[in-house]
Amino acid sequence: MNIYTLIIWLYFTIFIIDAAPITSKSNSISLKKIAPKHSLKEVHQFYKDYFILKYQNIHVTDQDKLASDKKILSGSENLTISDILGYYGEITLGSQEFKMVFDLGSSDLWVPSQDCTQDSCVSHKRFNESLSKTFNSTGTPFSVAYGAGSVTGITGKDNVLVGGLKSEGQEFGLVQEEVGSLFQEAEYDGIFGMGFNDLSSIGTPTPFSNMVEQKAVTNPYFGIYLQRSNDTGHTGTLTLGDIDTTKFTGNLNYNNVSTLHREYLYWILDVDDISINGNKLNFKNKLATFDTGANIILMPEEDAATYHKFINGSSLNEYGIYTVPCNTMDQVAYIIGGVSYNIDQSDLVTESDCSSSVQAGSIGDDNMWLIGDAFLRNVYSVYNIKNFTIGLAPVSK
The missing domain is CATH 2.40.70.10 (Acid Proteases)
Structure with missing residues (x-):
C-alpha cells in the first residue's frame, strides 16, 4: 500500500461524517461527524501528508512570487484530495438527493454521473439527467487532479436546493471517470465547495455565490457552529445567509x-x-x-x-x-x-x-x-x- 492510498484509507475510516436530518430552520442544515478511532501514529501520518497535498498551491517559491504578477493561480492542478474532507449533509440537485461534503477549502460542486460505471461511482448516488426537467447540458470538459488520483467529466446546469434555499441554473461537474478509488468507501456522493469563486476548477461561481446574486439569501454570509463531542458524536449547524x-x-x-x-x-x-x-x-x-x-x-x-x-x-x-x-x-x-x-x-x-x-x-x-x-x-x-x-x-x- 503506497502512502497516498494509506492516506485515503485513513480518511475514510477516521473522518467519515454521518448525514443528519435538516433542521426546522429553512436555511440551516444539521451536520454530524464521527470521532477518530485510529492510532496516534496513523492519525498523525494522515494529517502530515494529507494537508500538504490539499494546500500545495499555498507554497510559494521566489520564482512563483515573480510569476504571480503575470499569471493567476487557478485550474485543476491546484486542488488536491483534501476536497473530500469535511462535514456533510443532504442537498437536492435537479430533484435528486445527494449527500455532499461542505468544504471551506474548495469551490466546486460536482457529483458522479450516470455515465460513470466504475465501482467508485456505482457505489454512490449518480446524477441521472433524464430524471430532471430543469437540467441543461453545457458539455464543457473539466478535470480535478488529486494527490492520489483525479476526476474528469463534463459540466451541466441545474437547480440546487440546500436547506430550503435555491441556486438556479447552477453549473456543476458531472464526473464520468475517476482515476484511483478515492471515493469508493465514502458515505457521501460529492463535494459542495464553499471557498471563493476564484478557487473554482470548473471556473464558475459557487452555489452560495449564486444564491447571493439571485437574492435567494438575505445576506452574503454563512455561519458555522461545531458542537463539542457528546453521546451522539460531533454535531454542527451550517446556516446560509443568516447568523x-x-x-x-x-x-x-x-x-x-x-x-x-x-x-x-x-x-x-x-x-x-x-x-x-x-x-x-x-x-x-x-x-x-x-x-x-x-x-x-x-x-x-x-x-x-x-x-x-x-x-x-x-x-x-x-x-x-x-x-x-x-x-x-x-x-x-x-x-x-x-x-x-x-x-x-x-x-x-x-x-x-x-x-x-x-x-x-x-x-x-x-x-x-x-x-x-x-x-x-x-x-x-x-x-x-x-x-x-x-x-x-x-x-x-
Whole structure:
C-alpha cells in the first residue's frame, strides 16, 4: 500500500461524517461527524501528508512570487484530495438527493454521473439527467487532479436546493471517470465547495455565490457552529445567509481575509499570537487557513515546538508526535484581531491516545498554519463572501 492510498484509507475510516436530518430552520442544515478511532501514529501520518497535498498551491517559491504578477493561480492542478474532507449533509440537485461534503477549502460542486460505471461511482448516488426537467447540458470538459488520483467529466446546469434555499441554473461537474478509488468507501456522493469563486476548477461561481446574486439569501454570509463531542458524536449547524445568535455570546468580531497571490481563494486570517497560562508566545506575522475538515491545528515544526514548550507535561514521541496529559488544565487562547479566544481544555488533546491537538506540519511557508476543529469548536464563525471577512465570537456554554 503506497502512502497516498494509506492516506485515503485513513480518511475514510477516521473522518467519515454521518448525514443528519435538516433542521426546522429553512436555511440551516444539521451536520454530524464521527470521532477518530485510529492510532496516534496513523492519525498523525494522515494529517502530515494529507494537508500538504490539499494546500500545495499555498507554497510559494521566489520564482512563483515573480510569476504571480503575470499569471493567476487557478485550474485543476491546484486542488488536491483534501476536497473530500469535511462535514456533510443532504442537498437536492435537479430533484435528486445527494449527500455532499461542505468544504471551506474548495469551490466546486460536482457529483458522479450516470455515465460513470466504475465501482467508485456505482457505489454512490449518480446524477441521472433524464430524471430532471430543469437540467441543461453545457458539455464543457473539466478535470480535478488529486494527490492520489483525479476526476474528469463534463459540466451541466441545474437547480440546487440546500436547506430550503435555491441556486438556479447552477453549473456543476458531472464526473464520468475517476482515476484511483478515492471515493469508493465514502458515505457521501460529492463535494459542495464553499471557498471563493476564484478557487473554482470548473471556473464558475459557487452555489452560495449564486444564491447571493439571485437574492435567494438575505445576506452574503454563512455561519458555522461545531458542537463539542457528546453521546451522539460531533454535531454542527451550517446556516446560509443568516447568523444563529443562539450559538454564541457577546458580539462577532470581524477580521479581514488575506489574499493568496493577490486573489481571494481560501479563508485565511492573520493570527496575532497565542497565550498559554498568561504567557504570550510572541508569534509574529502568522497566517491561518480555516478548515472544518481538519480535526487538529497544524504548525511548522519550529512553531509547534515553541507552543509545546509552554504546555505542561508535553513531549515528542518516537513518531514525531506531540502528546500532552489527557487531563491537561493549561489555559490556552488564540489572539486574532486583538481578541483572545479561549480554548476549552478538552480541545487541547485529541480523542485518541492523548495526542496534542497541535501538531507539526507544513502547508505552505513558515508563516502558514492550518486551523481546524480544535479551535473552531470554541467559536461561532461567519464567512462573508462580499466583505471578505470572517466573524468570530465565543460559543455559548
